[in-house]
Amino acid sequence: MxxxxxxxxxxxxxxxxxxxxxxxxxxxxxxxxxxxxxxxxxxxxxxxxxxxxxxxxxxxxxxxxxxxxxxxxxxxxxxxxxxxxxxxxxxxxxxxxxxxxxxxxxxxxxxxxxxxxxxxxxxxxxxxxxxxxxxxxxxxRTLTEPSPKELEVLRLFSSGMSVSKIAIHTNRSIKTISTQKKQAMIKLGLEHDSEIYEYIKSLD
Known part of the structure; x- marks a missing residue:
């Protein structure tokens, strides 16, 4: 071999x-x-x-x-x-x-x-x-899956959009987008933005 x-x-x-x-x-x-x-x-x-x-x-x-x-x-x-x-x-x-x-x-x-x-x-x-x-x-045992809206935020973020652009794109407030991004990362155990890109690539 x-x-x-x-x-x-x-x-x-x-x-x-x-x-x-x-x-x-x-x-x-x-x-x-x-x-x-x-x-x-x-x-x-x-x-x-x-x-x-x-x-x-x-x-x-x-x-x-x-x-x-x-x-x-x-x-x-x-x-x-x-x-x-x-x-x-x-x-x-x-x-x-x-x-x-x-x-x-x-x-x-x-x-x-x-x-x-x-x-x-x-x-x-x-x-x-x-x-x-x-x-x-x-x-x-300890983590949960992000909601559809939270996952959408991660996908848009990984595509290169900023939090403010995601807010405009989804018609939500910047505060809401920031919270959804943070909550999704907590649920997935992601600590850095670079891990968001890796996670989203793994779903494709």
């Missing part, structure tokens, strides 16, 4: 590579990448069976996160995708799991989980690490 590893942190990349090679269970690492651009360039030239990739990496015109995963799936149908991430936002993790990837684990679990996730994925299974599963379950 030909394996590629993509991560912008050299220590993580070399650590994962060493863990896989030390086991020598029929997996050969044939490529590495430290950026989204390098990742897609390699995929266009090499036949990869399993891609182990960070969720978010430096990029120029290339997308990352959910959009990156979806682009890989569209253009390289046969690649098994395992995502390594430090992300603990439960809404985004849940979206990542729903995206149809083959495996996901937190970087802190690489040492204990990496061999198991590769074996499961190799045999056609799906692997969600216990840490990720627990985070998603905690979200289901």
């Amino acid at each position: 030909k394996v590629m590893i993509a991560d912008d942190h050299p220590i993580v990349l070399s650590g994962v590579k060493a863990l896989i090679e030390n086991q020598n269970k029929g997996f050969k690492i044939i490529a590495e990448a430290t950026s989204v651009e390098a990742l897609f360039k390699t995929l266009s030239k090499e036949k990869i069976d399993i891609l182990i990739t960070d969720y978010s990496m430096p990029n120029n015109d290339y997308v990352d996160g959910i959009a990156m995963i979806n682009k890989i799936k569209r253009e390289h149908h046969n690649i098994k995708i395992i995502v390594l991430t430090q992300m603990t936002n439960t809404a985004l993790l849940n979206s990542l799991v729903r995206s149809g990837i083959d495996g996901v684990l937190l970087k802190k679990d690489v040492l204990t989980d990496i061999h198991h996730v590769i074996s499961v994925v190799k045999n056609g299974g799906k692997y969600i690490s216990p840490s990720v599963s627990n985070l998603i379950l905690s979200r289901q």
